């Protein structure tokens with residue numbers, strides 16, 4: 171398992187690092203392409219300014235009239251840049267609209283022919299790049315004297331720009347392996363930071379089972395970041411599971427215990443009766459005892475089955491029954507001997523399974539009887555409707571329930587400290603709780619005055635139309 175996780179960790183880390191690297195590298199390359207194009211644009215722009223400045227200068231010395239070109243001065247064209255191929259040479263051609271070259275600078279002969287171009291009337295100048303065999307040229311065309319019958323073509327080399335771009339590209343190429351290595355390194359660090367936390371969580375979570383559920387994730391994490399939150403969430407989950415597991419094992423313990431005592435009684439009785447032949451009276455006594463103990467077990471198991479079934483049942487029964495009738499028919503006779511005081515509003519109806527509700531009332535009243543001294547059995551059962559709620563109360567003046575036990579007595583098999591001498595399995599109130607909840611009701615316990623307890627059930631009223 172651990173090896174599997176190590177492998178998983180490694181592959182996830184590599185995959186993540188590769189993705190991050192590719193994304194950063196992609197951005198880096200895009201940025202460089204953009205930088206190169208911007209750089210050459212800027213350099214072209216600077217070159218254009220220089221050429222245009224020179225064209226304006228030339229235009230001042232030249233006139234075009236009646237198909238002929240007039241020079242005010244030729245001094246300008248005798249400069250070295252027009253004669254030779256210097257570092258920044260100027261290649262000048264002046265030609266008429268019909269393509270007749272009227273002048274070209276001497277250095278043009280050294281580079282061969284530079285093609286000429288007619289420019290549109292509505293443009294004051296036009297620029298382009300021309301690649302000759304050896305030279306890359308930036309060329310600008312402009313009209314002589316702003317009239318459209320003669321054109322000045324002035325070109326210069328773009329070598330400085332190409333050089334700059336080449337140098338930039340070379341720099342990029344040389345630094346690329348270092349950049350790539352750096353990007354991969356950063357990606358691995360980032361991925362490691364992301365996955366090492368998760369890896370620790372997986373390893374610890376994997377280790378935790380029902381046997382060591384008290385273990386907790388203890389990696390260092392800031393409470394406010396995702397890992398901190400994840401750690402707290404999982405630890406809370408483990409705590410909840412631990413409580414439930416403890417609850418289940420306590421329940422299993424209690425259930426086994428409760429079932430074990432009747433089974434032990436049966437076994438002891440059987441062992442005793444088998445020792446020698448007995449008379450009929452003894453056999454009947456034994457059978458009665460077996461019947462009694464079996465009945466006990468059936469009761470426990472039946473109650474558990476109802477609790478289990480109803481605890482999972484999300485839907486309340488659609489049955490509607492009248493409470494007053496149910497009490498008259500099913501409860502009063504059973505508790506006749508205890509002189510219970512009834513105060514039940516006739517019109518109260520409840521939605522649920524009436525058989526289960528009989529069990530609820532039986533259990534509550536049984537408890538009131540069980541936990542009251544014979545001479546203080548003042549038990550009452552009241553039911554009234556107040557503000558759209560049905561309130562049913564079972565009150566006694568018995569031994570009462572200690573505050574610390576009020577929340578526990580609904581647990582399965584829980585028996586209070588006050589129950590030492592009374593018979594029971596600790597299942598009655600669990601059953602009450604499950605049935606009442608299933609009927610969308612709530613149950614609360616109050617201390618009665620001057621003594622005893624009040625169990626208050628509260629249900630939403632139901633309308634019959």
Ligand code: ADP
Pocket residue numbers: 533537538541566568569570571579580584585586587588589593594595596597598599600623
């Ligand atoms: P059991 O009565 O079989 O012990 P229950 O689930 O009915 O189990 O009740 C759980 C515990 O709640 C009892 O053991 C007892 O301590 C306490 N209890 C229930 N009803 C009363 C009551 N009316 N007066 C005092 N204690 C009660």
